[in-house]
Amino acid sequence: MFPKQVSIFEVGARDGLQNEKSVSTQDKIILIEDLASAGIKRIEAASFVSPKWVPQMADSGEVLKNINRSSAVTYSALTPNLKGLELALDAGADEVAIFGAASQSFSKRNINCSIEESIERFIPVIEQAQAANVPVRGYVSCVLGCPYEGDIASSEVARVSEILYKMGCYEISLGDTIGVGTPHNARKMVEEVSRKVPVDKLALHFHDTYGQALANILACLETGVSVIDSSVAGLGGCPYAKGASGNLATEDLVYMLRGLGIDTGIDLNSLVNAGNRISQVLGKTTGSKVARAMGK
């Protein structure tokens, strides 16, 4: 039984733009405001990772402070550590997110520590966020495969997800970081995780690197999961670069959900316009097939 409603968690302004060439603070603000106008209620707007590592996000504080806020929207920020959390709180993030992995090798290469060490680091971040009444979202990457280890056991995804959930993350976003999953193994993974974390606390963050994201989401919707991460215009997923992150375009997801009779509260035309505007800023063709087909 499919959910009647799906909540889209829009990651284009962060996960997307951090994998594109730099755009101005003003263009980021316009994008975020466009997304809110299109009816998106949850927007990842900033990252307080060290600008040494992610220079594209160095102006995250300025972005968060200067958007014309909608009270209906939650503006989220990625906060890998206490310093990041302080900056995010100072800039007025409504919620924050931490980033873990289901693969030891990926954890070591991506955030430079083991899974266990990363969890230790998250403890004070979660405590201080909770003290400030700011919800914390947890990402788990490599849930369907790892570029270094290959297959990842769903039991390991479930174990890490449960730890983050019990530590206080209000929602766990399951990331198929390299997009290698296919429908049945994706659904099985979600089913296994949902035995440790309530399914209404799970989100899907599936990349489209192998073109499988929508089919995988379709299969997983049957588990009852009803939060999906995606990126307007497929931002961050340069279709021609090897190893591109391959974000799923929000437009294509909303099109499918609309066809399935699942409400998202998003106006597809406005969303397409938002995606086309930022694509134009980047000087690239939109990564959304729906946007290309609509030909605006």
Add this chain to the structure above:
Amino acid sequence: MFPKQVSIFEVGARDGLQNEKSVSTQDKIILIEDLASAGIKRIEAASFVSPKWVPQMADSGEVLKNINRSSAVTYSALTPNLKGLELALDAGADEVAIFGAASQSFSKRNINCSIEESIERFIPVIEQAQAANVPVRGYVSCVLGCPYEGDIASSEVARVSEILYKMGCYEISLGDTIGVGTPHNARKMVEEVSRKVPVDKLALHFHDTYGQALANILACLETGVSVIDSSVAGLGGCPYAKGASGNLATEDLVYMLRGLGIDTGIDLNSLVNAGNRISQVLGKTTGSKVARAMGK
């Protein structure tokens, strides 16, 4: 319950290349031979539509006569009329195909006659093909929507499919010509058609114009349908042209089916190599996400 095996009907060398810039006869032959080497058993290799209308296919006779044939492969040709059929039989086509529509407006604009008139025209083609012991495949276009009429009733798709089947077509390929379908309406359409034509006589020909093809196929596999049309490298689906046909890349389909444990008999690496070779000839990036991700 999903089928254990799926038969891929590869349309890249015809439906694909007729929507690309012209390539040499030799390059077409190489493509067809590459596809056979990769394990594809059904290849649409030629079209005997008037070269006035489709100049890219003017050398179809030469192609069919000069491929190094595999006895395991069926080489098919599109034959809109008796003249086309004669040319196809002369060139040694193993099977032929006729092209109908579930939309009156599309039929009139695409083949210049009503649905009923087109069916009248098919009668002698089918009769002569059968007299030569050559099976006839029937395409029905616009099964999930029409660029001129919008929604198309599944009952009309079922009606036209049944007529073609009863006239002698051994298989009916259901074409979402403009790629507008979504999973539930795609499955409902197949279910409705399968009440008039046995499901093992149906094929899916879904375009990826809106990025929905794989999700739609996933949903339809539950009906028992087990023949799917697709186009290596997504040939014919220029991703940047408005109104592009948007063929689904065979590589992406085979990747999904493999993940579902469904056998196709196709070697994915060889298939990717075949698609990359013709893409290089065309001077364009492959339309297959799997091929891009595999980065060969």
